[in-house]
Amino acid sequence: MSSTRCEVHALALDEAGHGTGPEAESGDGRVVHVADLLPGERAEVAIDHQSPHKAEAWGHITRRIGALSPDRVTPVCPGFGRCGGCVWQHLAYPAQLAAKHRRVADALARIPAVADGSVTIAEVRPSPSVIGYRNKGKYVVGRSGDHVVLGAYAPRSHDVIDTLGCQVVAPVIDEVATWLRGAVEGAGMLPYDERTRTGELRYVIVREAAGDVLVALVVAPRTPRAKLEQVANAISKHPALRGLVAIENDRRDGAIIPSGASAQVLSGHGFMIEELAGARLEVGAGEFLQVNRAQALEMYRRVVELAEIRDGMAAVDLFAGLGGIGLHLARAGAAVVAVEIDRDAVGALRRAARDAGLSLTAIAGDAADVRGQLTTNPDVVVVNPPRKGLSDQARALVAEWAPPTILYVSCGPESLARDLIALATRGYAPDVIEPFDLMPGTPQIETVVRLRRRGRR
Numbered sequence: 001m002s003s004t005r006c007e008v009h010a011l012a013l014d015e016a017g018h019g020t021g022p023e024a025e026s027g028d029g030r031v032v033h034v035a036d037l038l039p040g041e042r043a044e045v046a047i048d049h050q051s052p053h054k055a056e057a058w059g060h061i062t063r064r065i066g067a068l069s070p071d072r073v074t075p076v077c078p079g080f081g082r083c084g085g086c087v088w089q090h091l092a093y094p095a096q097l098a099a100k101h102r103r104v105a106d107a108l109a110r111i112p113a114v115a116d117g118s119v120t121i122a123e124v125r126p127s128p129s130v131i132g133y134r135n136k137g138k139y140v141v142g143r144s145g146d147h148v149v150l151g152a153y154a155p156r157s158h159d160v161i162d163t164l165g166c167q168v169v170a171p172v173i174d175e176v177a178t179w180l181r182g183a184v185e186g187a188g189m190l191p192y193d194e195r196t197r198t199g200e201l202r203y204v205i206v207r208e209a210a211g212d213v214l215v216a217l218v219v220a221p222r223t224p225r226a227k228l229e230q231v232a233n234a235i236s237k238h239p240a241l242r243g244l245v246a247i248e249n250d251r252r253d254g255a256i257i258p259s260g261a262s263a264q265v266l267s268g269h270g271f272m273i274e275e276l277a278g279a280r281l282e283v284g285a286g287e288f289l290q291v292n293r294a295q296a297l298e299m300y301r302r303v304v305e306l307a308e309i310r311d312g313m314a315a316v317d318l319f320a321g322l323g324g325i326g327l328h329l330a331r332a333g334a335a336v337v338a339v340e341i342d343r344d345a346v347g348a349l350r351r352a353a354r355d356a357g358l359s360l361t362a363i364a365g366d367a368a369d370v371r372g373q374l375t376t377n378p379d380v381v382v383v384n385p386p387r388k389g390l391s392d393q394a395r396a397l398v399a400e401w402a403p404p405t406i407l408y409v410s411c412g413p414e415s416l417a418r419d420l421i422a423l424a425t426r427g428y429a430p431d432v433i434e435p436f437d438l439m440p441g442t443p444q445i446e447t448v449v450r451l452r453r454r455g456r457r
């Protein structure tokens with residue numbers, strides 16, 4: 001029987017930032033996840049939860065044994081350990097990069113080209129900044145006594161942890177969020193309570209571009225207009241404020257901005273301007289943009305380089321978002337078709353490409369459903385799906401187009417592995433695998449893979 005106390009020597013870190021390792025002197029090979037234990041560290045641990053399905057358990061330290069890891073550093077954020085955000089902040093950056101590399105290497109070990117050694121996984125490209133890099137802050141609104149709290153849910157709970165003072169967002173975002181909390185209290189706005197479904201303000205989003213800030217207040221229906229206007233008046237005095245909008249959300253599913261929700265402009269503009277490849281995009285509160293702008297640009301440039309674009313080449317950008325990749329391909333001379341499911345993003349991308357004189361056609365729809373909408377087979381297809389990777393249909397469509405080159409930009413190493421194995425059966429083998437760190441302090445890792453088609457179309 002598994003004991004409730006044991007000794008653990010951590011060997012790796014899990015996605016929650018817990019050290020993981022086998023229980024010392026245990027015959028059943030149980031792996032234990034321990035908060036605040038880094039690889040290389042040992043501790044006596046009390047077990048809090050044992051998985052009923054596998055030899056896995058979670059526990060907390062009762063006594064440390066031996067030296068701390070030389071890679072242990074002091075986390076920069078005051079909310080570290082409680083907010084659940086950057087769970088690797090107590091690990092030195094070079095060690096984070098090594099752990100991210102291991103994560104990609106472990107996930108891709110079964111890919112034929114990796115297994116037979118014909119391609120190697122490059123070192124992780126470090127982010128230019130490890131703090132202040134996020135251009136978007138997302139806050140859950142809660143209450144502590146008589147005060148409003150802007151923060152995040154503590155892991156596995158509905159308690160809201162104050163995240164003001166976060167060092168990971170651009171400083172102007174934290175500053176505006178701090179002003180906003182004062183303005184919300186001043187207007188007597190009531191924090192929303194998920195359990196009783198009462199109150200007014202649910203979430204706050206603060207986005208930054210070129211020093212300008214756009215704020216979205218996500219509110220329950222029937223929130224008094226007078227209170228919203230009072231907040232807008234107070235916050236519009238901040239010199240960086242470009243606009244403030246209110247978005248109604250009555251959902252129970254955790255969606256922050258429900259799809260199709262419209263934004264009511266309370267101050268200034270309902271969008272800010274993001275520049276990508278020289279095109280000026282109108283970005284609202286909800287459209288997807290990579291949060292680490294400087295590193296995303298590095299990655300986009302590398303994708304274009306790997307695509308070996310020549311003038312007039314036909315390129316497809318599937319899961320295009322606001323066109324971070326497609327606009328750069330078009331700027332390099334490709335004729336681009338960009339496919340994206342978010343209609344607001346497609347509208348903004350169309351206008352920006354047209355005004356910049358770039359050859360980019362944006363299609364609103366499901367990436368798996370654009371069969372027949374292309375007049376020629378593309379020379380290069382770029383896919384950048386959400387973490388779950390490509391659907392069977394999207395993968396089949398790309399294989400049917402049979403482009404000589406596919407570039408796969410992935411934020412999910414495990415789904416990437418599945419898709420690369422499937423694409424190998426359609427004749428595609430990777431010749432470049434390059435991870436990019438876009439989210440220092442977290443286990444997240446972005447991987448750029450170039451695949452070449454063997455044989456002819």
Ligand SMILES: C[S@@+](CC[C@H](N)C(=O)[O-])C[C@H]1O[C@@H](n2cnc3c(N)ncnc32)[C@H](O)[C@@H]1O
Nearest residue numbers: 288319320321324340341342366367384385386
């Ligand atoms: C990881 S983001 C990539 C965005 C863009 N390539 C970039 O670098 O900013 C994935 C995008 O896919 C979109 N998306 C999700 N499911 C989709 C689908 N089935 N068809 C088309 N687009 C989809 C999302 O709205 C999001 O903009």
